[in-house]
Amino acid sequence: MIVVTGATGNVGRPLVQSLVEAGEEVTAVSRRIAAQDVPAGVRHQQADLADPAGLKAAVDGATALFLLTSGDFAGTGGSLDTVLEVARAGGVRRVVLLSSQGVSTGHHPPVFEDAVKRSGLEWTLLRPGNFASNAFQWAETVRTQRAIAAPFGDVGLPAVHPADIAEVAAVALRDARHAGHSYALTGPAPITPRQQAAAIGEALGEPVRFVEQTRAEAKAQMIRYMPEPVVDSTLDILGTPGSLQQVSPDVERLLGRPARTFAEWAASNNAAFE
Secondary structure, eight states: OEEEESTTSTTHHHHHHHHHHTTOOEEEEESSOOGGGSOTTOEEEEOOTTSGGGGHHHHTTOSEEEEEOOHHHHHTTOOSHHHHHHHHHTTOOEEEEEOOHHHHHTSSOOHHHHHHHTSSSEEEEEEEOSBGGGGGGGHHHHHHHSEEEEESTTOOBOOBOHHHHHHHHHHHHHOGGGTTEEEEEOOSSOBOHHHHHHHHHHHHTSOOEEEEEOHHHHHHHHTTTSOHHHHHHHHHHHHSOGGGGSOOSHHHHHHSSOOOOHHHHHHHTGGGGO
């Protein structure tokens, strides 16, 4: 059995689906979950990494675990050590951690990666860069104003499609040959916020205007739904991305096909912006 935490999110949902289609027995774990949030026949368990004891029922009898930590878990100094102890006691032998490309560049501390490495379990680290699905933050203004406001309008990052992250995670969870490896996950080419606005407009069939924000304006908006340290770190990365602008071959190498583009993501999610 494979346990997927964050099972109803942008990565967790397609990961559960991918594992089910591969014939795996899956337990879907999320802080808020209902039967309609997971495919038919998938066991679902409500639990929170901040309360590791609550995970015991989910991981008992499991062989592999996908770990996704929320922004508030990281922002409040959450620890994975107890989570991993509970997983190991339940029979888990392999863990795949959704980390961040910012760890390899020094933008984020390797606290969670270090916990996984010292856990005694087989581990694989996934380090995605900018998520294409971060564009959902613009959905309301696109719907109401056909406009997007963002900082650093001409700084491009190779946004990665969450479904590609999910498919790579499914491979790592099912194949022990990926133990001890770290993978940088990106899209196929850098794309700027201004270009993202154009791609969403193309998916909708009408123009979407781009408005460039100052850093202060962006922080005031982001801090409403993200811890301040995470906001500051995110803006640092967006403003001076450096090596984060590089395209990684890992998605194509592991999946045997090119990484999906941001335009593909926008086309498949245009209903959120209509």
